[in-house]
Amino acid sequence: MYKTLIYLFIACLVTACLDDTQELELNNNLPLPRTIDVDYASEIKPIIEEKCVACHGCFDAPCQLKMESTEGFLRGATKLNAYDGTRKEPITPTRLFIDAHSQEEWQEAGFHSIITGHDAQASLLYRMLALGKTHQFKDNSKLPDDLDISIRRDNQCPTVDTITEYEEKHPLTGMPFAVSGLTDEEFSTISGWLYQGAKVNINEVKLSQKELSAIKKWETYLNQTSNPRRLVSRWLFEHLFLAHLYFENQGQNTHFFELVRSYTPTGKPISIVKTRLPNSDPGQPIYYRLRLVKGITVHKRHITFLFDEKLKKHIEQLFFSEPWQINTMPGYDYEDRANPFLTYSAIPAEARYRFLLEHAEYFTRTFIRGPVCRGQIATDVIRDQFWVMYQDPANDLFITDPSYRKKVEPLLGLPGQDDNLTEAKENWDKYKDKRNAYLSLRDQHYRDAPINWTLTNAIWDGDGSNTNAFLTVFRHFDNASVVKGMVGQVPQTIWWMDFPLFERTYYELVVNFDLFGNVAHQLQTRLYFDLIRNGAEHNFLRLLPKDKRKSVLEDWYQGMGVVKTYFTYAPLDVDSRTAEKFSSEDTKNELANRLLKQFTQVNAAANDAINRCQNQQCFRKTQTDWVQQADSRLSRITEATFKEQSGLQFLPELTFIRVKHGDERTVYSLIRNRYHSNVAFLFGESLRYKPEKDSLTVYPGIAGSYPNFIFDINAEELEQFEKALMKATSEEEFDTLVLKWGVRRTHPQFWQVFHDFTQWQREQNPIDAGVFDANRYENL
Structure with a gap:
């Protein structure tokens, strides 16, 4: 009773200090703060995870308010926009757990708290939730047409000083934004917690002895000191730094880890290397460490990778079964970052390529579904649906012919390292010319090659069992997804990637891509990915008859696209003779259907009866x-x-x-x-x-x-x-x-249904399950 009287007294004092309009809003049937003690970990955090993370879990979270972890929640918000494709200068990165750690450091970087104020009701969290609670929408109704819910809307990012003006100008933008809001009990619980001082108790995750042992073994393995071991570890780090690593047999309580560079060795607290890119110069000796991934799992950034003893043995066999040496370790200068083929030329090429192939879905996800939450800079270069397949290592001259590899390695550098606006065109022309010179050499050597590579047997067959061999990519405007197998009807285009294409795509879009970079960097990234796509398409066309390739290419590049094929892209190969035989005029679809029949064993969607219905059995036979x-x-x-x-x-x-x-x-x-x-x-x-x-x-x-x-x-x-x-x-x-x-945004069961898709995935495939993002949920 004593606590209740105190809370009511504080509420009356706060209300008395506000103008009449604000008083009406605050007293418009808003639930009173809960008087019983509220625990952050067990009561506040679950509400945030259910009704906030779906819009506040990636770099495009409004005002960079990332709430998937307690650290992000406490960091607060900023007016600084992470996504700006037109900025002339790069900005300082704002990555959680990397660029700053304490609230004081984040405040110095321009962030402001959402839970502090001169009293509980003055905090941004309370005011925004109260605004949403006061202005609620009719159940399952369409939102007003003049309410902008697009991802490109201007986020106002009010502060404690400007929140009153914001409420007057934008009364329908309370939180949760434009969606079914908090229940009375949830609002009462959060406001009660704020009144009680907004105390945060973080329950530290306690790792099992099995996990601690696995971490120590992996860190010991990755930090061996011979030059070959150091070089392979560096290559592995640059290819796995995005992964959510997990150990085997962890069950429902699986913990995920990330591979990081630290200035401190195993056994000491991690001192994170804060470079902009994973291949930037750390400035002093580093160690590879495994760090626990904190917070709730967000599907967009959750790209998993199994770290078990079987993998370690395979790395050992793949990279070190044959002896090789390197006397001088590569550095981290401009050329080393721009050309991974020269940087890692000492590592056997087949080992590098096979590691990519055997985990092709993971690597394709990193540049198709990675942490860059608005990927239109890359996705507007690709079709909305296409299949991806890979060249067999035994039929890839980069793998099998050392003299050829040595000739072309210097031509495989990537643009974008230099973000100088005045030199952007010169830099682009330099790398485009190198790429075209490489393709000229490639055509010449493949025409003279003793191997028969222009037939479907030159496609990697997953070694008979690996379903990474064929993937399908779907573009969803500014984001995309990857699934195993040849899914759907025969697409308009098909990619056939060799090692140079695969590795360049990964380095251009993942390792060397700076989310916080300027327009010159982002433009060159986009333009070069355009060339990569074109190269993968040309590879596939070589499997078609010479006299059919041009017409198929013109179908892919209609209108002004045909002009670009003459002035920007490398010339179409109309000289190499395909080893495939055809019986119809529609050679592309004939070849695609041949792939479906030939590679059934490693095509995870071999029996896609829903989209490729035959014999009236348009269903999965294994289902109820x-x-x-x-x-x-x-x-x-x-x-x-x-x-x-x-x-x-x-x-x-x-x-x-x-x-x-x-x-x-x-x-x-x-x-x-x-x-x-x-x-x-x-x-x-x-x-x-x-x-x-x-x-x-x-x-x-x-x-x-x-x-x-x-x-x-x-x-x-x-x-x-x-x-x-x-x-x-x-x-x-x-x-x-x-x-x-x-289920409209205003549906009373919106959150229950929305999160049930995560729950369904958790039941089917718990390792890959995560919270989906609601930022692109439309007003149908």
Whole structure:
């Protein structure tokens, strides 16, 4: 009773100090603060993880308020925008757990607290939650059209001093933003915690003896002192620094670790190396250490990699089964960073390539689904759906011919290291010319090669069992996803990557990419990735008859794209003779279907009956009857075209569907593959977009980290949903469908349904499960 009176007295004092309008808002049926002691770890943190992290868990979190960890929550917010493709100068990085550690350090870097103020109700957290609680939307209603929910909206990032003005100008932007808000109990709990002093108790994770032993063994292994060992460890670090590493047999309580560079050895606290890039000069001796990944797992950045004894033995066999030496270790200067092929030339090329191949899904995810949360600088270079395959090491001259390798290594450097605006064009021309000189040499040597490489047997077959051999990439505008196997209908383009292409893609988009860099750096990254894509496409075309390649290429580069094939890209190889035989005029699709038959054993989507239905069995045979019926029903919409009278035109790029059957449920991802006449230019994407040629892929499970919308459907209503979707000829008819089965941002069960997709993934594949991002959830 004594505490209650104190809280009510404080609330009255605060209210008395405010103007009449603010008093009405604060007393507009807002729940009173809870008087019973509130524990941060067990009561506040779960609310944050359920209703805040989905929009505050990546670098594009509004105001850089990253709440997936307590450290990010305490760091607070800043007006500094991490994403700015036009800035002339690079900015100071703001990476959690790297660039600063204490709240004082972050405040010096421009961040301000959201939980402190002259009293509890003055804190930004309280004011923003109260604003959201005061202005609530009608259940499952569309948001007002004038409420900007796009990721490119201007974030105001108010401070304690400007929050009152913000509330007056933006009354509908309280938190959680434009979505089903806090319950009365949750609001009462958080406000009570704030009144009680906002005490934060961080429960430190206690690692098991098995985990501690594994960490020590790996750190000892990676910090051996001979030159060959040091060089391989450096190469492994640069290829695994993004990974969420985990040890085997950890069950539901799996902890994840990251490989970092430290100035301190095993047994001492980690002193993190704060360089901008993982291959920047640390300035003094370093050690490779394993550091626990803190906070809740966010799906977008959760790219897992198993660190077990089997891997260690394989590294040993792969890199050290044959003796090799290096007398002088490479440094970290401009050339060493720009050309990894020269930097690591002493390491056997086959070992490097095979490590990439055997973990191709991981490496492709790093540059397709990595921590860069707005990747349009890279994704506008790729198609919305394409297959990726790799050249067999035995048929890759870079691996098999040392003299050829020595000739081309100096030509494989990458642009972007120099972010000088005035020298950007000169720098670009230099690397573009080197790349074209490399391709000229490549064509010449492959034409004279004793190996027969222009046939499907030259494609890596996963050594008969590795399903990393074939992948499918889906682009979702400014982000993308990767899944194993050849998923969906035959795509317009297919990539065939060799070692130089694979490694350059990884270094250009991951190791050497600076999120905080300027426009010169980001532009050169984008332009060079354009050349890489073109190179992978040309490789595939060499499997087609010589007289068919040009017409296929012109289909990929329609309009002005054809002009670019003559002035920017390397000439199309029309001299190498394919060893494949063809019986139809549609040679590209004939070859694609041949791949589906030839590589069934390592194609994880070999029996994609939903998207490639045959013999009327449009379902997965391994599933239960009701799931097979759901498969078959959804398969119907993959056969439809996006013509003007089809409801498919109203679908966003990535839709999650939950289908329920009693106490059971299954999930699907509906992926809209947008069709472009070409993807060869930096600007004018909308002019090259042909929506009538879009296609749809239904993926059973989760593809993508950013759902644009969710449908929640009972299995017995799935036929009704499918027919209503196909018959919708107007936005009004589609709205009726959304109102019945859609889960709008304002749906009272929005959070329950949204997080159930994470829970479903946790049940199916707990290692890869994480919280999905709601920043791109649309107002359908």
